[in-house]
Amino acid sequence: MTLMSERREGVMTLTLNRPDKLNAINNTLAQDLLDALGAVAGDSSVRVVRRCAARALCAGRDVGRPRIATPWSWCKRWHRPSCVCHSPWSPRCTDGRWGRGSNGCWTPTWWWRDAAHFRLPEASLGVFVTGGLSATLQAMAGLARARALLLLGEVFDAEQALDWGLLYRVVDDADREAASWRVATTLAALDPEVARTFKQVLNQIGLPAFDRAIEAENGAQRQLGDRRKPD
Numbered sequence: 001m002t003l004m005s006e007r008r009e010g011v012m013t014l015t016l017n018r019p020d021k022l023n024a025i026n027n028t029l030a031q032d033l034l035d036a037l038g039a040v041a042g043d044s045s046v047r048v049v050r051r052c053a054a055r056a057l058c059a060g061r062d063v064g065r066p067r068i069a070t071p072w073s074w075c076k077r078w079h080r081p082s083c084v085c086h087s088p089w090s091p092r093c094t095d096g097r098w099g100r101g102s103n104g105c106w107t108p109t110w111w112w113r114d115a116a117h118f119r120l121p122e123a124s125l126g127v128f129v130t131g132g133l134s135a136t137l138q139a140m141a142g143l144a145r146a147r148a149l150l151l152l153g154e155v156f157d158a159e160q161a162l163d164w165g166l167l168y169r170v171v172d173d174a175d176r177e178a179a180s181w182r183v184a185t186t187l188a189a190l191d192p193e194v195a196r197t198f199k200q201v202l203n204q205i206g207l208p209a210f211d212r213a214i215e216a217e218n219g220a221q222r223q224l225g226d227r228r229k230p231d
Contacts (some may be wrong), residue, residue, distance in 0.1 A: 135213035
């Protein structure tokens with residue numbers, strides 16, 4: 001099972017379950033996530049979606065063998081709904097690794113101080129980013145930092161991510177679960193229409209190029225292809 005779900009107090013917790021692959025998204029997990037989002041969209045009792053994982057929140061798309069079939073297709077199907085989903089998102093991971101697969105989606109994002117580290121390695125792997133990251137990263141961190149983060153692929157820590165606007169708050173390791181649940185239940189207590197409207201308007205103003213970014217990224221993936229050497 002690549003994705004586990006649990007519903008409690010208006011919070012739907014989705015736990016990515018490919019820890020041996022740092023929760024990289026393959027075809028099965030992509031479809032499971034898409035199905036889960038579809039279920040959330042049709043369920044008014046779900047006020048918040050909380051995404052969790054062990055070892056890493058998500059390393060991005062699985063660039064191992066076998067290759068993902070038409071990655072640009074499922075990335076558009078998965079990442080756009082996650083960004084415009086009517087329920088706020090509250091990500092939390094249980095270890096300190098982050099790759100492309102953690103798009104903040106304009107919700108409070110919490111990490112803990114001691115372990116978290118981050119990297120966007122696509123350029124060094126010869127593949128292009130997906131999921132509208134070329135828009136969301138610029139919106140959060142600015143163009144200069146987005147260029148550096150994407151092209152250099154350097155590792156950076158939670159404090160740096162906080163300083164650059166990629167995170168809302170950093171918490172200590174011992175407080176991560178309580179802090180995550182506190183954020184989720186606070187969001188769940190909001191009037192659903194109010195929360196939905198705030199998220200929609202903030203995305204409209206802050207991410208005007210999101211759809212265009214996904215289309216451009218899809219074109220770039222087709223142009224570049226997967227240039228990694230065969231295993």
